[in-house]
Amino acid sequence: MYTRKLPFSAARHRAAAALVLALGVSTFVGTAAHAAPASLSGHAIDLQAPTASPAEPTTEAPAPKPTPTPSKTPEAPATSTPPSPSAKPTPTGTTAPPAEPTTAPTTEAPKPAEPKTWNGHTVTGDYLAAWNALDGETGPLGLPTSGVQSGLADGGAVQTFEKGAIYSSPSGTWAIRGTMYDAWKGLGAENSPLGYPTGVLHCGLTGGGCYQTFEEGHLHWSESTGAHATYGLIGDAWTRAGSENSALGYPVAERSCTDDVCTQEFENGEWMSWHDGTTASLYGAIRSSWLWNDGASGVLGNPKASQVCGLKNGGCYQHFENGYIHWSPSTGAHAITGLMLQEWQAQGSENGSWGYPTGAMITLDDGRFRQTFEGGTQIVGESSEESLREDIVSTARSYIGVPYVWGGTSPSGWDCSGFVAHVLGKHGIDMPRNSAAQASAGYRISESEAKPGDLVYVPGHIGIVSDRKGYMIDAGSSRTNTSERSYSWMTDRGATFIRVID
Numbered sequence: 001m002y003t004r005k006l007p008f009s010a011a012r013h014r015a016a017a018a019l020v021l022a023l024g025v026s027t028f029v030g031t032a033a034h035a036a037p038a039s040l041s042g043h044a045i046d047l048q049a050p051t052a053s054p055a056e057p058t059t060e061a062p063a064p065k066p067t068p069t070p071s072k073t074p075e076a077p078a079t080s081t082p083p084s085p086s087a088k089p090t091p092t093g094t095t096a097p098p099a100e101p102t103t104a105p106t107t108e109a110p111k112p113a114e115p116k117t118w119n120g121h122t123v124t125g126d127y128l129a130a131w132n133a134l135d136g137e138t139g140p141l142g143l144p145t146s147g148v149q150s151g152l153a154d155g156g157a158v159q160t161f162e163k164g165a166i167y168s169s170p171s172g173t174w175a176i177r178g179t180m181y182d183a184w185k186g187l188g189a190e191n192s193p194l195g196y197p198t199g200v201l202h203c204g205l206t207g208g209g210c211y212q213t214f215e216e217g218h219l220h221w222s223e224s225t226g227a228h229a230t231y232g233l234i235g236d237a238w239t240r241a242g243s244e245n246s247a248l249g250y251p252v253a254e255r256s257c258t259d260d261v262c263t264q265e266f267e268n269g270e271w272m273s274w275h276d277g278t279t280a281s282l283y284g285a286i287r288s289s290w291l292w293n294d295g296a297s298g299v300l301g302n303p304k305a306s307q308v309c310g311l312k313n314g315g316c317y318q319h320f321e322n323g324y325i326h327w328s329p330s331t332g333a334h335a336i337t338g339l340m341l342q343e344w345q346a347q348g349s350e351n352g353s354w355g356y357p358t359g360a361m362i363t364l365d366d367g368r369f370r371q372t373f374e375g376g377t378q379i380v381g382e383s384s385e386e387s388l389r390e391d392i393v394s395t396a397r398s399y400i401g402v403p404y405v406w407g408g409t410s411p412s413g414w415d416c417s418g419f420v421a422h423v424l425g426k427h428g429i430d431m432p433r434n435s436a437a438q439a440s441a442g443y444r445i446s447e448s449e450a451k452p453g454d455l456v457y458v459p460g461h462i463g464i465v466s467d468r469k470g471y472m473i474d475a476g477s478s479r480t481n482t483s484e485r486s487y488s489w490m491t492d493r494g495a496t497f498i499r500v501i502d
Contacts, residue, residue, distance in 0.1 A: 113128055113129070113132060115128060116128065116136070116137075118137065118143045118144055119143070119144075121143075121144035121145065121146055121147050121159075122144075122147060123144050123159065126168060126173035127148065127159050127166050127168070127173060129173070130166045130173050130174065130175050131144075131161070131166060131175070133175075133200075134175055134177075140163060140164070140177050140178065141161040141162065141163055141164045141166070141175060141177055142161050142162030142163045142164075143161065143162050144159060144160070144161050145160045145161060145162055146159060146160045147159065148168075152167075152169075152190055153190045153191055154169055154170060154190075154196075155169070155170065156168060156169040156170075156190055156196060157169075161177075163177050163178060163181075164176055164177025164178060164181045165177075165181060167190065167196055167197060169190070169196035170196075171195075171196050171197070171198045171215055172198065174196075174197040174198065174199060174200060175197075175200065175201075176197050176201075176212065177201070179221055179226065179227045180201060180210070180212050180219050180221060180227050182227070183219055183221075183226070183227035183228065183229065184197075184214075184219060184229075187229055187254070192229075193216055193217065193229070193231050193232070194214035194215065194216050194217045194218075194219070194229055194231055195214050195215030195216045196214065196215050197212060197213070197214050198213045198214055198215055199212060199213040200212070205220075205222075205244055206222075206244045206245055207222050207223070207224070207244070207250070208222065208223060209221055209222035209223075209244055209250060210222075214231075216231050216232075217229055217230055217231025217232070217235045218230050218231070218235065218239075220243070220244060220250055220251060222244070222250045224250075224267075225249075225250040225251065225252045225267060226252075228250075228251035228252065228253060228254055229251075229254060229255070230251055230255075230264070231255075232255070232262070232273070233262070233273035233277065233279050234255055234262060234264050234271045234272075234273050234279060236279075237271060237273070237279040237281070238251075238266075238271055238281075241281065241306075247268060247269070247281075247283050247284070248266035248267065248268050248269045248270075248271065248281060248283055249266055249267030249268045250266065250267050251264060251265070251266050251267075252265050252266060252267055253265040260274065260275070261273065261274050261296075261302065262274075266283075268283050268284070269281060269282050269283025269284065269287050270282050270283075270287070272302065272303065274302075278304070278305075279306075280302075280303040280304065280305050280306050280318075281306045281307070282303060282306075282307075282318075283307075284307075284327075284333075285327050285332060285333040286307050286316065286317075286318050286325045286327055286333045288333065289325050289327075289332075289333040289334060289335055290303075290318075290320070290325060290335075293335050299322060299323065299335070299337055300320040300321065300322055300323050300325070300335055300337065301320055301321030301322045302320065302321050303318055303319070303320050303321075304319045304320060304321060305318070305319050306318070311326075311328070311350055312328075312350050312351055312356075313328050313329070313330065313350075313356075314328065314329055315327060315328035315329075315350060315356060316328075320335075322337055322338075323335055323336055323337030323338070323341055324336055324337075324341065326349075326350060326356055326357060328350070328356045330356075331355075331356040331357065331358045331374065332358075334356075334357040334358065334359060334360055334361075334371075335357075335360070335361065336357055336361065336371070337361065338369065339369060339380045339381050340361055340369050340371055340378065340380050340381075343378065343380050344357075344373075344378075352375075353375050354373040354374070354375045354376075354378060355373050355374025355375045356373065356374050357371055357372070357373050358372045358373060358374055359371060359372040364379070364381075364387075364391075365387060366384055366387025366388060366390075366391065367381060367382065367384070367387075368380060368381035368382065369381045379426065379427065379428070380428065385501060385502075388427060388453065388501060389451055389452045389453035389467075389501060390452065390453075390467070391427060392423060392424065392427055392452070392453040392464065392501075393452045393453060393464070393466060393467050393473070395423050395426050395427065396419075396423045396464045396466075396473040397466075397473060397484065399411060399419070399422075399423070399482050400473070400482050400483055400484060401481060401482060401483075402414065402419075402475070402481065402482040403478070403481050403482075404475045404476065404477055404478045404480070404481045404482070405418075409421065409422060409433075410422070414475055414482075415475055416435060416461050416462050416463065416474055416475050416476065417433060417434050417435040417438055417462060418433075418475070419474065419475040419482060420435075420438055420455065420462055420463070420464060420474075421433065421438070423464060424500065429500060429501070431500070435457060435459075435460065435461060435462040436459070438455065438457070438462055438498075439455070439457040439462065439496065439498050441498075441500055442455070442498040442499045442500035443498070443499055444496055444497065444498060444499075445497050445498070445499050446497065447491065447495075447497055449497070449499075450465050450497040451465065451499075452465055452466060452467040453465065453501055454497055454498060454499050454500075454501070455497070455498040455499075455500065456472050456487045456490055456495050456496075456497055456498075457490075457495060457496050457497075457498055458490045458493050458494070458495050458496070461474070461476070461490070462474070463476075463487060463490075465487075465497070466484055468484070470486055470487065470488060471484055471485065471486055471487065472484070472485065472486075472487040472490075
């Protein structure tokens with residue numbers, strides 16, 4: 001087949017290139033390399049590019065392929081595996097786009113709430129946040145009644161509202177309202193012993209109560225007690241005891257102080273504190289007994305500590321400056337002081353033979369003390385000789401009619417020496433058991449010197465001289481039992497009179 005060579009012009013080159021592309025040829029290189037001939041309408045077209053001298057064909061070998069440089073990455077051969085969804089192809093002959101950031105974009109901080117203004121008073125910043133936390137204009141504070149007023153203690157500031165205020169201080173920005181606000185203002189607000197608020201109002205306490213914390217203490221409120229502050233030594237002690245859940249309940253008054261002591265009343269008692277750091281609570285039956293004994297101005301004085309429980313039979317006690325009050329469920333609360341306390345403790349206190357006190361201590365006319373205990377009536381102390389003698393005779397006379405029992409020593413029955421030992425022992429005079437030893441316990445006096453309460457003795461028998469001249473009280477025999485009778489039969493036998501009372 002004859003092939004005609006056609007001159008290769010630029011226009012034909014472009015037309016041929018377009019045709020090649022239309023026929024699906026993927027690459028065209030306009031260099032010394034040759035492209036395969038293509039057929040077009042039965043004519044072969046030579047796509048050879050013109051040389052520098054068409055008359056003289058080039059005899060040089062084809063130029064070698066340039067070595068790829070590190071900056072150019074050869075394309076990977078096509079495969080049937082789809083590319084990774086995260087892979088993005090880089091167009092040939094172009095610069096790859098910058099790598100995407102590996103960290104998540106930063107979330108933009110929420111914009112602060114827009115200030116609100118009512119009646120010319122704007123609420124903004126921390127005041128607005130505190131107000132909005134209480135539902136803003138529809139909440140318990142109501143609408144603002146002033147702007148922010150600065151210049152308070154410690155650099156504080158305040159904005160007032162219809163039913164309270166919001167205070168800002170180094171302790172934060174906090175709202176205070178209602179009864180709590182009134183009570184705090186009554187104490188001096190930020191200049192009070194409580195200082196600035198440090199938290200919000202908390203409710204749901206015992207009895208539906210509420211509280212709010214302050215720099216130096218608390219305000220507590222209940223429907224029955226109102227709002228009152230607790231702070232300092234008393235506030236700390238009350239908190240340790242359990243606050244409103246303690247035995248004392250809620251405060252019912254503010255703390256009051258003198259030069260020596262501070263006192264605060266609570267629902268069920270009171271707390272006291274002293275400058276040395278001592279604190280004590282008073283409540284219940286023990287407090288009632290203390291008040292009955294004239295409180296701090298009475299014989300007991302001030303408490304030295306709070307009451308302690310866990311004693312015998314579920315008892316409790318409290319220590320005071322000059323004595324104790326002991327309580328048990330079966331005996332009640334009673335004070336013990338002075339010599340009676342010393343004697344009771346020597347007997348083992350509530351664990352001894354005396355047991356718990358069952359009545360108040362009474363001062364007798366002769367200056368001695370009498371008090372009833374579970375184990376009986378006790379009399380202690382020294383009296384005038386005359387009063388003591390009267391009491392001895394009175395005690396002896398009270399046993400008239402007790403039967404004579406040889407060897408007996410109790411009011412159920414006794415002999416002569418058992419009777420004398422019992423009566424004198426009731427008045428603090430210890431005597432030996434038999435009549436001869438009793439006669440030797442004192443010193444001899446004449447009959448004319450004998451006084452009521454002295455002893456009259458003959459070998460084998462002894463009695464107590466009565467206040468009736470020439471009479472004695474004795475347990476003579478089963479015929480006379482315990483009686484008051486003349487001692488003339490003894491003097492007829494040379495009786496001896498003995499004095500045991502100094």
